[in-house]
Amino acid sequence: MSSKKTNWKRMDETIRAYLGLKYHLVGVKIRKKDIEEEEKRLKPEKPLAYCHMVRIASLHGKTFIYDKTDEACPTAEFILGFREPKYSKFEHRIEPSVTKSILIAPLDQMDSDPDVIIATVTPKQMMDLTTILQAGKAELLSAGFKGEAACAEFTAKPYMEHEPNVSFLCNGARVVYSDFRDAEILFGAPAHTYIHVAETMDRISKTGGALCGCRTSDIPMEIINEFEKAGFSKGTDYFFGKISGQNLKAYLNKDFQGRLKFITFHLPVKLSSAEEAEKVVKTLQKMLVRPYSVNRRGYWLDLTMTATEDELAINLRDGESIKKVAQEFANKMKRYLNRIEIKA
Amino acid sequence: MIKPGDIQRYMQMQNQYKGHLIINPIMAGGIVPEEVQKRIFREEWTKVGYALCSDCIEGRSDLITKPPVKVFLQNIAEFFGGDVAEHTFGCRVAQFAVMKAISDYVENERPKDYTKVVIADPLCHYTTGIAAEMTGFRLTEPPYSGYPEYKVEAKDFAERIEEIRKETGKLPGLIVVTHVDPYYGNMNPVEEVGEIAKEYDIPYMVNAAYTAGVLPVNMKDFQADFLTVSAHKSMASLGPLGFLVTTYEWAKRAFRKSVISPEWSGRAFGKKIPNLFGCSVGGIPLISAMYSFPYVIERVKKWDEELKKVRWFTEEMEKLDDLMMIGERPHRHHLTHFETPLFWEISKNHKRRGFFLAEEMIKRNIVGLHKGLSKHVKLSVYGLDWNEVRKVRDAFYEIAEKYVKQFNLEYSVPSSLAETPASEREEATS
Numbered sequence: 001m002s003s004k005k006t007n008w009k010r011m012d013e014t015i016r017a018y019l020g021l022k023y024h025l026v027g028v029k030i031r032k033k034d035i036e037e038e039e040k041r042l043k044p045e046k047p048l049a050y051c052h053m054v055r056i057a058s059l060h061g062k063t064f065i066y067d068k069t070d071e072a073c074p075t076a077e078f079i080l081g082f083r084e085p086k087y088s089k090f091e092h093r094i095e096p097s098v099t100k101s102i103l104i105a106p107l108d109q110m111d112s113d114p115d116v117i118i119a120t121v122t123p124k125q126m127m128d129l130t131t132i133l134q135a136g137k138a139e140l141l142s143a144g145f146k147g148e149a150a151c152a153e154f155t156a157k158p159y160m161e162h163e164p165n166v167s168f169l170c171n172g173a174r175v176v177y178s179d180f181r182d183a184e185i186l187f188g189a190p191a192h193t194y195i196h197v198a199e200t201m202d203r204i205s206k207t208g209g210a211l212c213g214c215r216t217s218d219i220p221m222e223i224i225n226e227f228e229k230a231g232f233s234k235g236t237d238y239f240f241g242k243i244s245g246q247n248l249k250a251y252l253n254k255d256f257q258g259r260l261k262f263i264t265f266h267l268p269v270k271l272s273s274a275e276e277a278e279k280v281v282k283t284l285q286k287m288l289v290r291p292y293s294v295n296r297r298g299y300w301l302d303l304t305m306t307a308t309e310d311e312l313a314i315n316l317r318d319g320e321s322i323k324k325v326a327q328e329f330a331n332k333m334k335r336y337l338n339r340i341e342i343k344a
Numbered sequence: 345m346i347k348p349g350d351i352q353r354y355m356q357m358q359n360q361y362k363g364h365l366i367i368n369p370i371m372a373g374g375i376v377p378e379e380v381q382k383r384i385f386r387e388e389w390t391k392v393g394y395a396l397c398s399d400c401i402e403g404r405s406d407l408i409t410k411p412p413v414k415v416f417l418q419n420i421a422e423f424f425g426g427d428v429a430e431h432t433f434g435c436r437v438a439q440f441a442v443m444k445a446i447s448d449y450v451e452n453e454r455p456k457d458y459t460k461v462v463i464a465d466p467l468c469h470y471t472t473g474i475a476a477e478m479t480g481f482r483l484t485e486p487p488y489s490g491y492p493e494y495k496v497e498a499k500d501f502a503e504r505i506e507e508i509r510k511e512t513g514k515l516p517g518l519i520v521v522t523h524v525d526p527y528y529g530n531m532n533p534v535e536e537v538g539e540i541a542k543e544y545d546i547p548y549m550v551n552a553a554y555t556a557g558v559l560p561v562n563m564k565d566f567q568a569d570f571l572t573v574s575a576h577k578s579m580a581s582l583g584p585l586g587f588l589v590t591t592y593e594w595a596k597r598a599f600r601k602s603v604i605s606p607e608w609s610g611r612a613f614g615k616k617i618p619n620l621f622g623c624s625v626g627g628i629p630l631i632s633a634m635y636s637f638p639y640v641i642e643r644v645k646k647w648d649e650e651l652k653k654v655r656w657f658t659e660e661m662e663k664l665d666d667l668m669m670i671g672e673r674p675h676r677h678h679l680t681h682f683e684t685p686l687f688w689e690i691s692k693n694h695k696r697r698g699f700f701l702a703e704e705m706i707k708r709n710i711v712g713l714h715k716g717l718s719k720h721v722k723l724s725v726y727g728l729d730w731n732e733v734r735k736v737r738d739a740f741y742e743i744a745e746k747y748v749k750q751f752n753l754e755y756s757v758p759s760s761l762a763e764t765p766a767s768e769r770e771e772a773t774s
Contacts, residue, residue, distance in 0.1 A: 214470050237490075268492065270668075
């Protein structure tokens with residue numbers, strides 16, 4: 001087993017498992033050579049349409065190598081480059097028309113690199129696939145289709161333009177030749193697109209959520225990024241960092257309905273005993289006014305500042321703003337602690 | 345095709361952690377006493393998967409009298425203050441059985457009074473969420489107090505109940521409280537929520553996966569209708585094994601017998617319990633739980649001593665710069681969760697990144713920290729003797745000292761290590 005083959009097999013498994021595909025991915029190789037003697041066993045027994053062979057390969061895991069004598073669909077002959085059209089005009093076809101034979105095989109059985117890979121998907125699976133394809137991109141996925149000559153949409157266009165495309169198939173594929181079902185559409189793309197998709201899926205499966213597999217908070221990513229810019233790291237559902245030499249935490253308080261309502265900056269200070277902490281709390285309570293407060297937790301003092309975004313004049317989507325407020329809090333608490341001769 | 349190399353690897357598999365101290369909180373209460381391990385092998389219980397089933401007459405493992413499974417389950421019920429207990433394929437199946445029973449109750453018996461909503465504490469185990477999902481419940485939570493204690497208040501359950509009633513005109517079908525949460529080891533207000541559940545007449549389940557078998561638990565004290573238990577988490581047992589303990593009133597529904605009869609053959613499975621997938625565990629896990637039961641009865645009486653170790657260890661850990669236990673204080677459970685900025689700093693410089701901490705501990709024959717995590721660690725010193733507790737503490741100190749020096753970090757590590765408390769010194773040196 002070649003390493004290439006192992007890779008295609010793995011890619012097939014990754015994508016099928018992620019999307020929950022019923023059918024095999026199908027690899028297509030457009031060949032400029034005739035069928036060799038030992039390949040003849042892979043020719044269809046009778047002429048079949050290209051799309052029909054794609055469906056059989058995806059459904060039953062069967063491999064075909066065929067030439068134009070086996071092609072049952074006259075349109076496909078032009079589209080796939082078996083024959084040069086003289087009178088008709090096709091927007092998307094394989095050019096120049098030098099195709100001698102075509103290999104169609106389930107991707108997990110491919111020995112050579114496919115030119116185009118085809119997935120039979122439902123609209124929901126196409127949506128999931130698109131989110132992977134377009135992750136991090138601002139633009140929309142462009143597709144070109146017109147409901148005729150579907151092989152142009154799911155094979156010729158991706159082959160010629162090296163870009164993915166979606167096909168809602170054609171009457172030939174759904175009714176005349178191939179029996180594709182109403183809920184099925186085809187996604188055709190060059191191999192590099194699928195490699196990217198499989199790698200992304202792998203990455204998501206490995207790093208999605210926390211290491212243990214469960215998400216511990218729903219703080220938006222853009223807020224997490226800004227806290228990180230401000231020098232904090234994300235803990236479970238809060239942030240911690242050394243700010244102005246102090247070990248600060250920031251917690252986003254939710255209201256009863258789960259909306260982020262307040263921001264709490266928190267400076268824990270460890271004292272020698274619970275008794276000492278109690279004494280210091282009493283002193284600090286006289287000094288601190290809202291939004292600042294102090295509580296005792298065993299031998300820890302919890303110095304906090306809790307307020308809304310507006311009250312703190314903080315923008316959680318701006319790291320600089322977070323840093324500034326955090327520094328002010330850290331310095332202010334340091335001053336209070338100095339005043340009562342406690343070392344933070 | 346299965347590769348020959350794979351087959352070889354299975355045969356060569358070894359337990360890398362033989363003889364290690366285990367500090368993983370999900371494992372600590374499940375460690376099987378050595379004598380029990382020996383007895384299981386001595387009696388050849390490991391020979392077949394259906395080890396208990398040779399004298400099964402009634403076709404259900406909970407009804408087996410030789411060995412005395414039936415009596416054992418009665419004892420389990422009594423031990424936890426319930427009327428009836430069944431053993432399950434883990435605590436998660438016990439939770440599923442409760443929710444399926446309540447789902448049927450709400451849909452078939454009381455559709456006008458209850459709606460398919462579960463109110464669970466916001467730090468419930470994920471399996472509570474999964475059980476709700478499997479049985480078609482909506483899951484809602486009261487809030488917690490947030491950093492650093494993450495406490496849950498009973499009054500917020502009442503507020504959530506009122507909210508659901510206002511929204512749907514009905515009461516939620518079930519209240520779930522995790523006795524001790526699996527994230528911070530906080531003990532939730534199970535008694536107070538029990539009061540509320542009784543007042544509203546809402547079925548009430550306490551998930552005692554981390555407590556039942558470790559500390560004294562009596563579901564009557566909680567006014568709970570259901571208690572779910574994990575034997576391999578907290579009853580010194582092999583897994584998967586759990587228990588569902590309930591009252592006579594609810595046992596009838598939770599352990600309802602099968603009524604299906606296939607249309608062609610006309611067969612019936614009238615003794616099987618659908619909510620437990622017919623017949624539950626019939627092998628080693630249940631045998632180990634039975635052997636361990638006398639040991640469990642004794643150890644819960646010594647819970648205060650365990651708690652002393654937990655609190656001493658916590659204080660020692662907090663002597664390391666910036667390390668702090670998150671969760672309630674005083675801490676009332678063996679699961680401790682520390683934020684560890686010091687180790688996070690080390691990981692940024694270490695070539696093994698976040699993996700360094702668990703790997704360094706393993707080098708010192710201590711296993712159980714989640715590999716890859718260094719910002720936070722969750723661990724338990726439950727069941728360790730004082731020498732072993734000190735060994736775990738020393739390991740953290742050594743690792744901190746080594747890398748603070750190596751990477752020239754601005755953290756301090758205490759140089760002199762505290763002795764174990766005077767009262768325990770004798771044990772520690774014996």
